[in-house]
Amino acid sequence: MVDNFERAKTSIKTETEGEEKIHNSYQGIYKQFVEIMKALGVVAVDTVGKEFDPQVHESIMQEESTVYQKV
Template structure:
């Protein structure tokens, strides 16, 4: 090779070799890109966490509101449960046949009080569960006896032994019933 060709090859090699400035610029650009990418990844992660926290908070608010509404809807349940034996005894007392005029007057007064009591319960959303002639429903009725009676279909309620009550859509006390086999 001639000296000129060797010199040309050396110049080309020098041109192809990156100098220190170019290497440091590329390193800075790469570093900037990796820093920017890491910041972007961190922003994305924080946004995702924020969305999850917001969803959790919305769910908490919804559950709290539902619990508050439920508590308000059924606030009188414990009082009603305590009054059910009183109602049962009231109904038994009304079945007594009075023999004297005083007893008849007392019975009339008790009937008036009983009607007012029933109206007050109805205004709170208390309903008597229908039984005789209905199909047995384990969510509403408690079968305490099973008999074979003619005139009734299988699984049909023959007799009510104790009244059951619902408060709005919740069973407070199931009806005790006798069911046809």
């Protein structure tokens, strides 16, 4: 979910006053969301290059690869 917030953040342009207000409002909501997640003990999980662990990770798709093969 944080990834979606961060993607949305990059799409906001602050070239006009109205867009700057949207950006500032977004920043406030994003900061509040992150603080709530931290208070609940939610932390980011390092996943890149790691073996898939269904106890920790959530699968969203499956793709064949020769990069990360079990030996």
